[in-house]
Amino acid sequence: MKATLKTVTKNAMASRTSQLVVPLRNRRLNFDSKWDYAPAPEESKNYVIAPRHELFIAGKFARPHSGKYFPSINPATEEKLTEIAEGDRADVDKAVKAARAAYEKVWGRMPGRERGKYLYRVARIIQEKARELAVLETIDGGKPIKESRDVDLPLVAAHFFYHAGWADKLKYAFPGKNPRPLGVAGQIIPWNFPLLMAAWKIAPALACGNTVVLKPAETTSITALRLAQIFQEADLPAGVVNIVTGAGETGAALVNHPGVDKIAFTGSTEVGKRIAQALAGTGKKLTLELGGKAANILFEDAPIDQAIEGVIAGIYFNQGHVCCAGSRLFVQEGIYGTVIRKLRDRIGTLRVGNPLDKNTDIGAINSKPQLEKIRMLVQSGVDEGAHLTQSPCALPARGYWFPPTFLTGVTMANRVAQEEIFGPVLSVMTFRTPEEAFERANNIPYGLSAGIWTDKGSKIFKMASKVRAGVVWANTYNKFDPTSPFGGYKESGFGREGGLQGLGAYCHIG
Numbered sequence: 121m122k123a124t125l126k127t128v129t130k131n132a133m134a135s136r137t138s139q140l141v142v143p144l145r146n147r148r149l150n151f152d153s154k155w156d157y158a159p160a161p162e163e164s165k166n167y168v169i170a171p172r173h174e175l176f177i178a179g180k181f182a183r184p185h186s187g188k189y190f191p192s193i194n195p196a197t198e199e200k201l202t203e204i205a206e207g208d209r210a211d212v213d214k215a216v217k218a219a220r221a222a223y224e225k226v227w228g229r230m231p232g233r234e235r236g237k238y239l240y241r242v243a244r245i246i247q248e249k250a251r252e253l254a255v256l257e258t259i260d261g262g263k264p265i266k267e268s269r270d271v272d273l274p275l276v277a278a279h280f281f282y283h284a285g286w287a288d289k290l291k292y293a294f295p296g297k298n299p300r301p302l303g304v305a306g307q308i309i310p311w312n313f314p315l316l317m318a319a320w321k322i323a324p325a326l327a328c329g330n331t332v333v334l335k336p337a338e339t340t341s342i343t344a345l346r347l348a349q350i351f352q353e354a355d356l357p358a359g360v361v362n363i364v365t366g367a368g369e370t371g372a373a374l375v376n377h378p379g380v381d382k383i384a385f386t387g388s389t390e391v392g393k394r395i396a397q398a399l400a401g402t403g404k405k406l407t408l409e410l411g412g413k414a415a416n417i418l419f420e421d422a423p424i425d426q427a428i429e430g431v432i433a434g435i436y437f438n439q440g441h442v443c444c445a446g447s448r449l450f451v452q453e454g455i456y457g458t459v460i461r462k463l464r465d466r467i468g469t470l471r472v473g474n475p476l477d478k479n480t481d482i483g484a485i486n487s488k489p490q491l492e493k494i495r496m497l498v499q500s501g502v503d504e505g506a507h508l509t510q511s512p513c514a515l516p517a518r519g520y521w522f523p524p525t526f527l528t529g530v531t532m533a534n535r536v537a538q539e540e541i542f543g544p545v546l547s548v549m550t551f552r553t554p555e556e557a558f559e560r561a562n563n564i565p566y567g568l569s570a571g572i573w574t575d576k577g578s579k580i581f582k583m584a585s586k587v588r589a590g591v592v593w594a595n596t597y598n599k600f601d602p603t604s605p606f607g608g609y610k611e612s613g614f615g616r617e618g619g620l621q622g623l624g625a626y627c628h629i630g
């Protein structure tokens with residue numbers, strides 16, 4: 121009996137081993153490491169995505185005037201998730217009229233304390249549905265669940281809570297003044313933080329008594345439309361927020377609509393410039409949050425390991441799809457060799473793959489055109505003489521992927537040192553003195569953000585006052601809070617979002 125039992129156990133072991141052989145070998149090849157985590161995918165089966173998504177106008181979901189729909193795909197698998205309505209000028213016109221009616225009849229007249237109650241209600245429902253929203257954000261946009269769950273969703277709720285608090289206190293926000301709403305705000309947002317950008321724009325507009333027409337990005341509309349359902353659930357009066365989906369033409373129709381009092385745009389500098397031209401002389405208010413090419417400045421006296429972690433998080437997490445991503449690294453010469461060695465070691469451990477896996481650091485690139493742009497710019501860096509270092513990780517066969525990459529031997533004239541890549545690609549350069557560091561950091565058309573890494577408080581203050589960037593982080597990176605204004609200089613745009621300055625952008629203050 122004993123012998124039989126032993127044989128059985130041995131056979132069972134043998135068959136288990138033979139099943140595991142293939143995946144284990146693949147894993148070794150994939151990650152080029154001797155160990156790996158077991159897969160830990162976030163549960164997503166319970167969240168159903170409707171096959172079709174309509175426009176949200178005057179409190180109801182409605183078919184688009186054109187009758188046309190376009191697909192939204194999962195960039196990690198290239199599978200079609202749903203169809204999104206393509207709004208045109210007629211739809212934009214309906215939405216603006218609904219927003220105007222809601223502004224004049226309801227929202228613009230409502231006491232601030234009542235508006236605040238709706239915003240609190242929305243914030244609480246967002247918290248209740250945070251897990252579902254994070255999963256949808258990850259499936260539709262490609263960002264790791266770690267990011268959507270731990271960064272995006274908490275900040276989305278925080279923005280609604282923060283602005284709910286201001287709704288009945290605007291006269292204290294601007295003492296001695298009489299803040300009044302602007303009217304109808306047209307808001308156009310990008311695909312890198314779909315729900316967070318919606319929150320950044322909608323929450324302050326509503327707190328100040330404005331109504332909204334929002335145009336999400338064409339690759340990531342699903343969570344904005346889920347937010348529309350939350351507005352319905354919160355009984356937000358019809359027309360206070362309207363959502364018209366579509367691509368650039370839909371956005372342009374909103375910009376050019378005469379019934380809009382303000383445009384708030386986040387996206388590329390190219391489109392931002394076009395919007396600024398279109399609005400010149402119209403009297404419409406405008407805030408623009410455009411691209412960036414942030415510098416992380418790493419001094420010899422910095423805690424190097426901590427700095428490397430900050431630099432890594434600042435450019436690789438979220439696939440570098442962050443307008444304030446630290447895409448340039450300036451290293452003081454004395455520590456250059458150490459920093460490069462540590463960077464190379466660390467990017468080798470970053471996990472690229474299934475965005476729904478809780479251990480994934482780098483998810484899918486949001487779209488094929490974005491992947492092509494990243495490839496083209498990295499190739500231009502190599503052609504111009506830069507040296508390429510890439511993680512040896514293998515990438516999934518389907519979907520849009522780019523491995524964590526850094527370029528050394530980059531000069532300030534190279535395209536990779538000047539243009540926004542918007543991918544997991546870092547350009548590394550050196551400096552000797554603080555003066556050289558801020559001159560080089562400032563020598564670009566952008567001025568959105570920067571990071572300073574040093575042990576010396578005096579150096580932090582000096583650099584922060586010299587670096588021309590809207591946000592300067594010291595010994596940390598990419599930290600956000602609704603109380604803190606965010607925005608840029610130069611071609612990174614103008615106006616601020618968040619904090620008092622952000623409120624001021626949605627009021628007449630006089």
Ligand code: NAI
Nearest residue numbers: 309310336337367368371372387388391410411443540542
């Ligand atoms: P984009 O600027 O074309 O898209 C942003 C939003 O503007 C989308 O909702 C889009 O539908 C809308 N839009 C496009 N053309 C418009 C027009 N003529 N009038 C009004 N709205 C319009 O950006 P895209 O093409 O998705 O990305 C291109 C590059 O822009 C990226 O590679 C990246 O460098 C940069 N970008 C920067 C962002 C930021 O957060 N600052 C966000 C997204 C992209």
Ligand code: MG
Nearest residue numbers: 192193260339
């Ligand atoms: Mg999509």
